[in-house]
Amino acid sequence: MKQNAVDASDILIREAAADDVPRIATLILHGAPTQTRTPEAIAAEALHPAYRDAFKAMKANPYCSLIVAERGGVVVGTYQISLLPGLAERGRVRAKIESVHVAPECRGLGIGGVMMRHALAYAAARGVGLVELTSNKARPDAHRFYRNLGFDQSHEGFKKVVSP
8 A cells, every 4th residue: 555755844854873773784685686685684683792882983984974864863865975176167166966765665656756855955065066977777766857857868888896
């Protein structure tokens, strides 16, 4: 049964805390386009200490923020935003949005839109001139979502794993 869209006032957007890390990792693992793990395996993986170490590194970086969306006291969404100073366009600061995930049971309720509006306002408040994001080619629903928010598919992205 399809739920009704949430009222934006029902969603609390805030900086992630250390206690949120297992839930955030769970959301990311559920959102992976090639996800084949059982719920039990995802829950176990989300407790791996590497996620807490990554969180500590992110918190130590003044250009990086990990954000969560909370509904009724439960973290139901997350995204990461990083500010990228550069020389292009006379030093225009860019922001990169990554790891946008909404709990499977909450998708289609407007929570992603609330998070993206927050991300754009967060970037604008910090003098960002351009916001960019990437999305896995295996996620056509996400691509449609971003296009509907006004993002253009202007570039072809490339990635290379340099350490396992």
